[in-house]
Amino acid sequence: xxxxxxATLEPKWQQAWDEAGTFLATRTADKPKYYVLEMFPYPSxxxxxxxxxxxTMGDVIARYKKSTGHNVLHPMGFDAFGMPAENxxxxxxxxxxxxxxxxxxxxxxxxxxxxxxxxxSRMFATCDPEYYGQQQALFLDFLEKGLVYRRNxxxxxxxxxxxxxxxxxVIDGRGWRSGAEVERRxxxxxxxxxxxxxxxxxxxxxRLDDWPAKVKLMQANWIGKSRGLQFAxxxxxxxxxxxxxxxxxxxxxxxxxxxxxxxxxxxxxAKELEAHDPKVAAFCAxxxxxxxxxxxxxxxxxxxxxxxLTCRHPxxxxxxxxxxxxxxxxxxxxxxxxxxCPAHDQRDLxxxxxxxxxxxxxxxxxxxxxxxxxxxxxxxxxxxxxKVHWKLAFDWNDEATGEExxxxxxxxxxxxxxxxxxxxxxxxxxxxxxxRYWGCPIPVVHCxxxxxxxxxxxxxxxxxxxxxxxxxxxxxxxxxxxWRDVPCPRCGKPAKRETDTMDTFVDSSWYFARxxxxxxxxxxxxxxxxxxxxxxxxxxxxxxxxxxxxxxxFFARAMHLTGHLPEKCKEPFDALxxxxxxxxxxxxxRDENDRPVYHFPEDVEIHESGARLGATGEEVEVIPSAKxxxxxxxVVDPVNIIQTYGADTARWFVLSDSPPERDVEWTASGAxxxxxxxxxxxxxxxxxxxxxxxxxxADEPLLREMHRTIFDVTAGIxxxxxxxxxxxxxxxxxxxxxxxxxxxxKRAAMRTLAQLMSPMTPHLSEEIWHLLGGEGLIADAPWxxxxxxxxxSDTVTLPIQVxxxxxxEITVAKDASKEEVEKTALADDAVVKALDGGVPKKVIVVxxxxxxxxx
RNA sequence: GCGGGCGUGAUGGAACUGGUAGACAUAUCGGACUUAAAAUCCGUGGGCCGAAAGGCCGUGUGGGUUCAAAUCCCACCGCCCGCACCA
Numbered sequence: 001x002x003x004x005x006x007a008t009l010e011p012k013w014q015q016a017w018d019e020a021g022t023f024l025a026t027r028t029a030d031k032p033k034y035y036v037l038e039m040f041p042y043p044s045x046x047x048x049x050x051x052x053x054x055x056t057m058g059d060v061i062a063r064y065k066k067s068t069g070h071n072v073l074h075p076m077g078f079d080a081f082g083m084p085a086e087n088x089x090x091x092x093x094x095x096x097x098x099x100x101x102x103x104x105x106x107x108x109x110x111x112x113x114x115x116x117x118x119x120x121s122r123m124f125a126t127c128d129p130e131y132y133g134q135q136q137a138l139f140l141d142f143l144e145k146g147l148v149y150r151r152n153x154x155x156x157x158x159x160x161x162x163x164x165x166x167x168x169x170v171i172d173g174r175g176w177r178s179g180a181e182v183e184r185r186x187x188x189x190x191x192x193x194x195x196x197x198x199x200x201x202x203x204x205x206x207r208l209d210d211w212p213a214k215v216k217l218m219q220a221n222w223i224g225k226s227r228g229l230q231f232a233x234x235x236x237x238x239x240x241x242x243x244x245x246x247x248x249x250x251x252x253x254x255x256x257x258x259x260x261x262x263x264x265x266x267x268x269x270a271k272e273l274e275a276h277d278p279k280v281a282a283f284c285a286x287x288x289x290x291x292x293x294x295x296x297x298x299x300x301x302x303x304x305x306x307x308x309l310t311c312r313h314p315x316x317x318x319x320x321x322x323x324x325x326x327x328x329x330x331x332x333x334x335x336x337x338x339x340x341c342p343a344h345d346q347r348d349l350x351x352x353x354x355x356x357x358x359x360x361x362x363x364x365x366x367x368x369x370x371x372x373x374x375x376x377x378x379x380x381x382x383x384x385x386x387k388v389h390w391k392l393a394f395d396w397n398d399e400a401t402g403e404e405x406x407x408x409x410x411x412x413x414x415x416x417x418x419x420x421x422x423x424x425x426x427x428x429x430x431x432x433x434x435x436r437y438w439g440c441p442i443p444v445v446h447c448x449x450x451x452x453x454x455x456x457x458x459x460x461x462x463x464x465x466x467x468x469x470x471x472x473x474x475x476x477x478x479x480x481x482x483w484r485d486v487p488c489p490r491c492g493k494p495a496k497r498e499t500d501t502m503d504t505f506v507d508s509s510w511y512f513a514r515x516x517x518x519x520x521x522x523x524x525x526x527x528x529x530x531x532x533x534x535x536x537x538x539x540x541x542x543x544x545x546x547x548x549x550x551x552x553x554f555f556a557r558a559m560h561l562t563g564h565l566p567e568k569c570k571e572p573f574d575a576l577x578x579x580x581x582x583x584x585x586x587x588x589x590r591d592e593n594d595r596p597v598y599h600f601p602e603d604v605e606i607h608e609s610g611a612r613l614g615a616t617g618e619e620v621e622v623i624p625s626a627k628x629x630x631x632x633x634x635v636v637d638p639v640n641i642i643q644t645y646g647a648d649t650a651r652w653f654v655l656s657d658s659p660p661e662r663d664v665e666w667t668a669s670g671a672x673x674x675x676x677x678x679x680x681x682x683x684x685x686x687x688x689x690x691x692x693x694x695x696x697x698a699d700e701p702l703l704r705e706m707h708r709t710i711f712d713v714t715a716g717i718x719x720x721x722x723x724x725x726x727x728x729x730x731x732x733x734x735x736x737x738x739x740x741x742x743x744x745x746k747r748a749a750m751r752t753l754a755q756l757m758s759p760m761t762p763h764l765s766e767e768i769w770h771l772l773g774g775e776g777l778i779a780d781a782p783w784x785x786x787x788x789x790x791x792x793s794d795t796v797t798l799p800i801q802v803x804x805x806x807x808x809e810i811t812v813a814k815d816a817s818k819e820e821v822e823k824t825a826l827a828d829d830a831v832v833k834a835l836d837g838g839v840p841k842k843v844i845v846v847x848x849x850x851x852x853x854x855x
Numbered sequence: 856g857c858g859g860g861c862g863u864g865a866u867g868g869a870a871c872u873g874g875u876a877g878a879c880a881u882a883u884c885g886g887a888c889u890u891a892a893a894a895u896c897c898g899u900g901g902g903c904c905g906a907a908a909g910g911c912c913g914u915g916u917g918g919g920u921u922c923a924a925a926u927c928c929c930a931c932c933g934c935c936c937g938c939a940c941c942a
Contacts, residue, residue: 218858
């Protein structure tokens with residue numbers, strides 16, 4: 001009897017799929033399509049166990065959909081531009097392209113042994129000139145439609161990476177990649193006009209039924225819609241050309257509680273005053289400082305400078321409000337000026353108390369004890385939907401919700417000619433210029449005569465020059481005269497190429513569309529896109545909930561507008577699934593200075609009494625379930641796992657135990673158990689293949705269980721319940737191993753088991769299929785269908801509860817009437833005993849479920 | 856601060872639209888086979904009482920709705936995530 005030997009079995013079946021072209025995506029009229037896509041990897045040089053989990057999930061869906069009669073598109077590529085390639089070139093010499101393509105080769109070589117059903121013929125990397133040339137064509141089309149523009153902007157400058165960052169790439173005031181504190185700089189930059197789509201990108205979220213609510217919520221918060229009132233306070237005495245201060249507020253209902261006006265240190269009026277008054281200048285300089293760090297935001301004291309200016313309240317010209325310059329007011333939100341309402345905003349209250357300003361409540365709670373802020377209480381900020389009592393009202397009821405009051409206040413103000421209702425969004429245009437070499441060149445030329453001139457499409461791709469060096473900081477394109485100096489495409493006079501390249505998020509914003517026609521000489525092929533789009537199932541990490549997914553949604557709309565995608569692709573991802581990470585325990589000891597020393601899992605022995613270092617016997621602290629990190633040494637290398645156990649074991653294990661959206665902890669014992677189980681399945685299959693025809697008495701229970709398993713596993717795969725599907729497969733394996741059924745039934749059961757396992761463990765399944773005389777490849781076999789008749793038996797076993805506690809169970813005919821069930825239940829010995837002579841008040845019979853006797 | 860999610864054995868987790876809580880797996884312990892070990896097979900596997908049959912308790916805590924609650928509602932505790940001087 002042959003042993004389970006993945007090392008020979010897996011390459012054999014991979015070759016068979018290759019030779020048959022099993023996973024090439026073909027467009028045919030007779031079948032529906034299914035497009036499953038996992039977020040493509042960055043070519044770091046090694047695949048990670050997280051990749052294995054991610055791609056295995058996609059592969060389960062892809063193989064399952066193939067066997068249910070779909071033409072499946074399941075492609076793979078590489079998100080290949082970006083900083084690490086340049087860093088490697090800076091550190092070790094060489095060229096980013098060489099580093100990148102070598103890494104891609106390595107990673108492909110590591111991925112192929114995992115047996116993913118991918119259409120490798122469609123593979124591309126975003127750094128291929130064929131890809132980024134088409135991206136340049138898209139850029140030019142966007143430019144023509146006004147979807148890209150250039151302007152001066154204060155930008156987030158990363159001093160370590162020496163490049164500009166988008167707002168989305170600044171996390172807690174630091175660059176998302178370098179972690180360096182971000183500086184402000186003014187540069188001329190290219191922007192995508194994503195803000196034009198704020199409303200639409202927000203509204204369309206409601207229709208993404210198969211997206212996680214969490215992701216939709218995060219996007220909605222990011223887009224940040226707010227409705228408010230924009231109006232102006234007139235200055236009592238105009239100053240240096242300003243006679244009014246424009247203000248935006250989302251709480252116009254509190255306008256009668258206003259007690260001061262605050263302006264940003266960057267407000268035009270503040271800048272005017274600053275230019276003529278050193279004291280103001282000193283304050284503004286202080287206020288601008290240190291604003292970006294997390295700590296500063298948390299702790300920064302509210303600072304104000306009384307300008308001596310006063311404004312008139314729009315409702316009462318005799319009511320004058322002082323104007324302060326305040327450090328907590330941002331110039332780039334709203335108008336850079338606010339009115340302070342201390343009674344209903346804690347920040348304004350702190351400020352008012354510090355500078356001795358009025359505090360006036362405009363509303364109080366309907367009931368309960370309330371210490372008003374003017375009497376020393378906290379600022380009262382109820383939810384907008386809560387009804388409150390209005391002490392100071394314009395023209396609305398005494399009792400109303402904040403929402404009602406806001407609407408009424410806007411109507412009232414508009415009626416009086418004081419400002420107008422305005423909708424604002426937090427979402428800013430997407431700055432895409434990067435001062436880097438290893439990215440897609442922006443295909444324009446700067447001409448002294450003609451200005452910014454788009455490169456001619458026939459000259460695309462504008463290819464990156466190969467002869468560059470990275471021995472000095474900055475962008476090598478800036479100092480590459482033969483590449484940079486070109487004739488103007490319009491007038492032919494000497495001109496200079498744009499040396500900025502595109503943010504790498506541009507590359508990943510349309511790759512999914514390119515996969516539908518990866519070799520087309522236009523960005524997309526409309527017929528192919530029409531057939532294959534949308535992505536039916538997109539799978540990736542939650543870390544891309546905002547940036548990548550929002551940009552892609554914008555790009556899909558822009559590509560529709562420029563004729564590259566059909567209307568139906570405006571939302572390109574029909575369903576999204578965000579998978580959890582693979583985690584691993586951290587093993588740590590302490591050195592003489594009590595600093596942590598980390599150890600690789602293979603150096604640690606786990607004993608009953610605890611974990612010890614294999615070499616020294618020193619006791620090791622175990623921190624369970626942490627994100628894998630090289631510095632913590634809690635990593636497992638998929639290459640080692642495949643060598644030790646085979647790809648099927650790795651695939652099986654990463655799907656078992658934990659639900660796919662949650663993290664799964666990699667444990668050596670779990671991986672061994674998975675391997676043992678697959679060996680067991682192989683052994684049982686071998687035994688069944690060799691067995692002679694036997695008796696048939698026990699066939700029916702086995703076959704019933706088989707159909708139940710088909711039903712449950714199918715439901716599990718359809719609903720991303722892979723862990724539950726695997727549990728059913730374990731259970732069915734146990735049933736099959738113990739079954740006394742005849743050889744024919746067992747063979748059928750084993751073939752079905754192999755099929756149900758095939759999305760997860762395709763190699764072993766092919767082997768068993770072959771062993772049991774299955775026709776062709778299991779990958780091509782149609783998915784088994786559960787026989788409804790076999791799912792229901794003639795009798796059902798019902799639990800009997802007395803007063804909600806389970807006391808017994810009875811077996812009755814499936815179609816027994818309620819009366820019969822009730823009679824049988826009440827006659828049951830255990831029930832009679834539990835009733836203890838009591839008379840049933842009521843008997844609830846839920847057909848097929850339960851009987852509850854109420855005494 | 857605002858918004859969202861989660862809490863089930865020693866552990867990962869299962870439980871359809873409220874209907875037998877703990878499927879499946881890991882750890883543990885016991886047994887068979889073996890000179891021995893591995894592998895394999897059988898059993899144990901929430902707590903308490905009991906020889907057993909069985910009983911009582913049990914899904915973070917407290918309350919509520921219901922014939923019936925891990926599931927629905929309210930309050931609290933704890934953990935996680937997103938956003939944030941956003942007017």
